[in-house]
Amino acid sequence: MRKGYPVRVALFITCVNDTLFPETGKAVVTLLRRLGCEVEFPREQTCCGQMHLNTGYPRESLRLARHFVDVFSGYDAVVTPSGSCAAMVREQYPKLAHNPHFAAAPAGARRLVPTRAGREFAAAVDEVTPRVYDLSEFLIDVLEVEDVGAYFPHRVTYHPTCHSLRGLRLGDRPLRLLRAVRGLELVDLPGAEECCGFGGTFAVKNPAMSAAMGTDKVRNVLDTGAEVLCAADNSCLMHIGGTLRRQRGGVRVMHLAEILARTEGRA
Amino acid sequence: MGGSGTSSARGHVVDLGMPTFPRGAARAAADSQLRFNLRKATHTIRGKRANVVAELPDWLELRAAGKAIKDHTLRNLDRYLIQLERAVTEAGGHVHWAADADEANRIVTDLVKATGETSVVKVKSMATQEIGLNEALHEAGITAYETDLAELIVQLGDDRPSHILVPAIHRNRAEIREIFLDHMGEWGRPAPEDLGDDPRALAEAARLHLRERFLTTKVAISGANFMVAETGTLVVLESEGNGRMCLTLPETLISVVGIEKVVPTWRDLEVFLQLLPRSSTGERMNPYTSTWTGVTPGDGPREFHLVLLDNGRTDVLADEVGRQALRCIRCSACLNVCPVYERAGGHAYGSVYPGPIGAILTPQLRGMDTPLDASLPYASSLCGACYDVCPVAIDIPTVLVHLRARAPHEPAERAVMRAASWLLGRANRLGAVQRLAARLRRLIPRRAPGPGPLAAWTDTRDIPPIPAEPFRDWWDRTEGGAR
Numbered sequence: 022m023r024k025g026y027p028v029r030v031a032l033f034i035t036c037v038n039d040t041l042f043p044e045t046g047k048a049v050v051t052l053l054r055r056l057g058c059e060v061e062f063p064r065e066q067t068c069c070g071q072m073h074l075n076t077g078y079p080r081e082s083l084r085l086a087r088h089f090v091d092v093f094s095g096y097d098a099v100v101t102p103s104g105s106c107a108a109m110v111r112e113q114y115p116k117l118a119h120n121p122h123f124a125a126a127p128a129g130a131r132r133l134v135p136t137r138a139g140r141e142f143a144a145a146v147d148e149v150t151p152r153v154y155d156l157s158e159f160l161i162d163v164l165e166v167e168d169v170g171a172y173f174p175h176r177v178t179y180h181p182t183c184h185s186l187r188g189l190r191l192g193d194r195p196l197r198l199l200r201a202v203r204g205l206e207l208v209d210l211p212g213a214e215e216c217c218g219f220g221g222t223f224a225v226k227n228p229a230m231s232a233a234m235g236t237d238k239v240r241n242v243l244d245t246g247a248e249v250l251c252a253a254d255n256s257c258l259m260h261i262g263g264t265l266r267r268q269r270g271g272v273r274v275m276h277l278a279e280i281l282a283r284t285e286g287r288a
Numbered sequence: 289m290g291g292s293g294t295s296s297a298r299g300h301v302v303d304l305g306m307p308t309f310p311r312g313a314a315r316a317a318a319d320s321q322l323r324f325n326l327r328k329a330t331h332t333i334r335g336k337r338a339n340v341v342a343e344l345p346d347w348l349e350l351r352a353a354g355k356a357i358k359d360h361t362l363r364n365l366d367r368y369l370i371q372l373e374r375a376v377t378e379a380g381g382h383v384h385w386a387a388d389a390d391e392a393n394r395i396v397t398d399l400v401k402a403t404g405e406t407s408v409v410k411v412k413s414m415a416t417q418e419i420g421l422n423e424a425l426h427e428a429g430i431t432a433y434e435t436d437l438a439e440l441i442v443q444l445g446d447d448r449p450s451h452i453l454v455p456a457i458h459r460n461r462a463e464i465r466e467i468f469l470d471h472m473g474e475w476g477r478p479a480p481e482d483l484g485d486d487p488r489a490l491a492e493a494a495r496l497h498l499r500e501r502f503l504t505t506k507v508a509i510s511g512a513n514f515m516v517a518e519t520g521t522l523v524v525l526e527s528e529g530n531g532r533m534c535l536t537l538p539e540t541l542i543s544v545v546g547i548e549k550v551v552p553t554w555r556d557l558e559v560f561l562q563l564l565p566r567s568s569t570g571e572r573m574n575p576y577t578s579t580w581t582g583v584t585p586g587d588g589p590r591e592f593h594l595v596l597l598d599n600g601r602t603d604v605l606a607d608e609v610g611r612q613a614l615r616c617i618r619c620s621a622c623l624n625v626c627p628v629y630e631r632a633g634g635h636a637y638g639s640v641y642p643g644p645i646g647a648i649l650t651p652q653l654r655g656m657d658t659p660l661d662a663s664l665p666y667a668s669s670l671c672g673a674c675y676d677v678c679p680v681a682i683d684i685p686t687v688l689v690h691l692r693a694r695a696p697h698e699p700a701e702r703a704v705m706r707a708a709s710w711l712l713g714r715a716n717r718l719g720a721v722q723r724l725a726a727r728l729r730r731l732i733p734r735r736a737p738g739p740g741p742l743a744a745w746t747d748t749r750d751i752p753p754i755p756a757e758p759f760r761d762w763w764d765r766t767e768g769g770a771r
Contacts, residue, residue: 034759036712040722041752043759050769062763068712073705075670077692081709088713116686187672216627220669225741227667229314232748233323233631234669263749 028163029059031093033101033153036068042255048282049102049156055282056164066092071109076222079117086114090145098163099153102278104185104253107155112188118146155185156278157194157253167201172285174204178247179277180238180261182254183216195253195277202280210250211241219260235264243270250274300389300599301639301654302420309663312636313628322458322633329457330624336570337621337677344566354563355681357556358548358615362605368517368550369596375520379582381592386544388599389419395595396421396509396542397428403540405430405507411524411531412436413511414452414618415544415597417640418653421509432509433475433501435530437494444471450634450642452620453568458633461485468493476500498530508534508589512545513617514560515594518553521581522594525564525574535578541589546597548614560617563679567619600653609690613648615680620645622674622684628667637664644674648687656695665691715760722758729754 030053034046053060070085089110093099101107118139160166179199185191199207218224218234225231238261242250250265252258255276262274316322341347361368373383386392400408408425410416410432422432422443434443441456442449445467449455456464468479468490477500479493510531514523522543524531535541551557565574583592605611623629623643634642638660639650647664656662665688668674674684697705711717734750736742745751757765765771 036718039718039759040725041754043755043757043762046759047762047769054769060768062760062768064760064764065715067715067718070709070712073709075689075692076701076705077665077689077695077697078702078705078709079693081705084709085712183669183671183673187676214673216669216671216673218627218669220671222741223666223669225744227310227313227628228744228747229310229317230628230631230667231669233317234627235748259752260749263745263752266750267748 028097029061030098030100030159031096032060032062033066033069033089033093033099033106034062035101035103035106037256037259038102041259042276045102045255045276045278048276048278049100051282052169052278053100055284056160056166056169058164061096063092063096069106069109071106071113072221074109074113074117083117086117086146087142090114090142090149093153094145094149096152098159099149100156100159101153102156102253102276103255104155104182104189104191105256107153107158108184108188110153111150114146114150118143155189155191155253157191157198158189160198160281161194167197169198169201169281171202171281171283172204173202173280173283175248176206176208176246177249177251177280178208178210178242178245179213180210180217180242180250180252180257181213182252182257185253186214191253195251198277198281199251203285205280208245208247210245212237213241217257217261219257221256224260231260232264235260236268239264239268239270242272247272249280251277251280253277301418301641301650302389302423308659309632309636309638309667312638313632313667316633316636317631319633321460323631325458325460326630326633329454330630333454333570334624337567337624338570340566340570340572343572344562350559350562351679351681353559354617354679355615357551357559358680359612361551361556362548362611362614365547365550365605368552369547372515372517372520372550373596375517376582376592376594377520379520380584381520381582381594384593384595386595386597386599389597392419392544392595392597392599393421393424396544397424397430399540399542399593400425400430400507401428403507405505405540407431407433407505408507408509408542409433409435409501409505409534409538410439411508411510411534412439412455412526413509413544414640415511415546416509417449419544419597419599421544433505435498435501435534436526437491437528437530440494440498441467444468444475446471448635449640451623452618452641452643452645453623454620458635461487461490464490472497498533502530502533502537506538507540507542508538510534510541510543512543512549513564514557515545515550516552516554516557517550519581521554521579523557524576524578525561525568526576526578527569527571527574529576532576532578535580536588538589540591540593541580542593542595544595544597546599547601548616564617564619567617567621567677567679604649604652607652610648610652610687612682613645613652613687615682616645616649617680618645619679621677621679622682625673625677626668627671627673628669632667637667639664644668644684644688645682648682648684648691651691651695656691662695665689665695719758719760723761725754726756726758729756 070082073082217238218231258274384395438456451457465485472479477497512522565571629643637646641649647667670685735746
C-alpha cells in the first residue's frame with residue numbers, strides 16, 4: 022500500500038458502536054470517503070472478543086477472534102473508531118494465537134501440540150492484524166493528513182483513553198487532528214491520562230471504584246468549561262457521558278470521528 | 289489457610305479475613321478522610337517519581353537491564369541460591385531454608401529463644417509481614433518492636449499496613465498525633481504531653497521512643513532488598529537510619545528474605561540501586577544503604593542468620609506468564625499511579641501486598657480459593673499505568689487477564705458470557721438482538737432494579753439511548769449512505 026494514496030478500507034465498526042452509536046460509524050464513512058477512500062463494510066463482522074478475554078474467558082474470546090480474521094483478511098486496511106478494539110486485535114490476538122494453551126491446541130486437549138487449524142489461525146492473525154488501525158492512526162500514518170477539512174466552532178476537551186494512550190501509543194495524533202479543525206477551541210483536560218473508570222466489565226464488577234473514578238473524571242471535564250468532551254472510544258464516553266447526564270453536567274460527549282466529519286455546511 | 293492439608297506447597301500469606309475486594313473498596317471509597325489522605329500522598333510521590341525518572345536519559349535501558357537481570361537470575365535460581373548459601377556460610381553466617389510461612393516462623397522463633405531474649409527490634413520488612421512473624425513471636429512470648437516510623441504508627445495503632453513503602457499512608461498527621469499520645473506509653477517511652485502535629489515534632493517523639501529500644505535490644509530481625517550471590521552480601525535500602533541501627537547495634541541479626549531477592553553480582557546491584565529509590569520514594573538516592581556480609585569480629589552483630597523463604601514462590605516460578613511477578617523489587621510505584629488503589633486503599637486487598645502488584649502476587653502465592661483472593665485479579669480497570677511505571681517492566685495487565693482466566697467464575701456469569709459469545713459468533717444473530725433492542729428501546733428503564741450488572745451500571749450512570757436503527761441496518765438500507 023502506498024502512503025498518502027486513496028485505499029480500499031474495511032470498516033470495523035465494533036459491536037458497541039454498531040448497536041449503540043451508529044452515528045459514529047456514519048461519521049467514519051463520511052470522513053473516509055471525503056478523503057478519497059473506498060469504504061466497505063464486511064457484513065459478517067461482529068465483535069473483537071475483548072470483553073470475553075478481559076473478563077477471563079479466553080476460549081469464548083478465541084471463537085470471536087477466529088471469526089474476525091476470517092471476515093477481515095484480504096483488505097488493504099481495516100479501520101476502526103475504537104482505540105480499545107484496535108489494541109485488542111493488534112496486541113492481544115498474536116498472544117492468543119501463539120499461546121499453546123488456547124489457540125493452537127484443540128479445546129480441552131492436554132497435549133499442547135499445535136493443530137493444523139491452530140497454525141492456520143496463527144498465520145491469519147499475523148497476516149491481518151498489522152493492517153488494523155485506529156481511525157487517527159490511519160489518518161495520520163497512512164493517509165498522512167492532519168487537516169481533514171472539518172469545521173466545528175465549539176470549545177472541546179479531549180480525553181485520551183487508556184488503550185489509545187498506553188496500548189496503541191497514539192500520542193498526540195488525535196490532538197493534531199483536532200487542532201486542525203477550523204473554529205475548534207481545544208482546551209487541556211486536567212488529569213487527562215488518568216483512567217475514567219470504565220474498564221469493560223470492571224464497571225459492573227467494581228461499581229463503586231468505577232463510579233468514583235468516573236466522578237473525578239467528570240469534575241475535571243466540568244472544570245475545563247468545555248462544551249464537548251471528545252475521545253476516540255465510545256465505551257469510555259458511554260461511561261463518562263452516562264455519569265455526566267446523571268449529574269446534569271451539561272457537557273456533550275462526542276467521538277473524534279463525529280467532530281472530524283463535520284464541515285461548514287452542517288456544523 | 290494455605291499450605292497445610294493441600295497437595296501443593298502453596299504459600300501461606302497472612303489472610304486478613306476481609307470481604308471481597310469490591311465490598312472493601314466500596315467501603316473505603318465512602319470514607320472521605322481516607323480518600324483525601326490517599327489522594328494527597330499518592331499524587332505527591334507520583335509527581336516526585338516522574339520528575340527524577342525524567343532526569344535519566346537512559347531510564348528505559350536501565351529498566352530493560354533490571355528486567356533482564358531478574359529474568360536471568362530466576363531462570364538460574366537454583367544455582368544462585370546455592371552460590372549465595374556457600375558465600376554467606378564462608379563469611380561466618382548461617383543459612384536456613386524455609387519452605388513456607390510456618391517453617392520460617394518456627395526457625396526464627398527458635399533462633400530468638402536460643403539467645404534467651406524476649407524482645408527483638410525489627411527493620412521494615414515485607415517478607416516478615418507476609419508470614420505473620422510478629423504474631424508468631426508473640427505466641428512464643430517474644431515482643432517484636434517495629435522501628436520504621438510508619439510501621440511504628442501501624443503497630444501502635446493496632447492497625448494493618450496499607451502500602452508497601454508507606455504502611456501508614458492512610459493516616460494523616462492529626463491521626464498520627466493521637467495514636468502517639470494514646471499508645472506510645474504502652475510500648476515504652478511515652479510521647480510528650482504537649483505533642484503537636486508538626487511532622488518534625490512527631491518524628492522527634494518517635495526518635496526518642498525508639499532510641500531507648502535500639503540501645504537495649506540484643507536481637508534484630510530484618511528483611512533485605514537484595515542478596516548478592518557472589519559475595520553473600522545482603523542489602524537494605526532505607527530512609528530513616530533505623531535500619532542501620534538495627535543492623536549494627538544488636539548482637540544477633542536474623543534476616544528473612546524471599547528467594548527471588550538474589551542478584552548474581554555487585555555489578556547487577558548497580559542497576560537496582562538506580563531503579564529502586566527513583567521508583568520508590570522519588571529520590572535520586574536513598575539516605576541509607578546498608579550492606580553486610582556474614583559477620584565481622586568486633587564490628588556489628590556477632591551472629592548472623594539468613595532464612596531463605598519460599599512460601600509459594602517456586603509455584604509462581606512454574607507459571608510462564610505469572611512468574612514475571614517475581615521480578616518485583618517492592619518499590620510501590622504501581623500503587624502510587626493506580627487509580628483503583630488511590631480510591632480503594634490498601635486494606636481492601638486483604639493482603640500485605642496491596643495495589644496492582646498485590647492483585648497479581650497474592651492470588652499466585654495464596655491461590656484463589658477464597659472469594660477475596662478470586663476477586664483480586666478483577667481489582668483493576670486494566671488502564672496500564674502500572675506497567676508503564678514498573679522499573680522491572682512487569683506487564684501487570686497481562687498477568688491480571690491471565691489470572692482471570694484461571695479464577696473461579698460464577699455459574700450465572702459463565703452462562704451469560706457463553707451466550708454472548710454464541711450471539712456474537714454470527715452477524716445474523718447479533719443483528720436479531722439489535723433489532724429486538726431497537727424495538728423495545730422505549731421500555732428500557734433509566735434505572736434498572738437491582739441487584740445485578742445492569743443495576744450496578746444504572747446506580748450512577750444513565751444508559752445511553754438505544755438508536756432506532758443499528759449501523760448495519762443503516763448500511764443495508766442506504767448502501768452505506770449512497771442512497
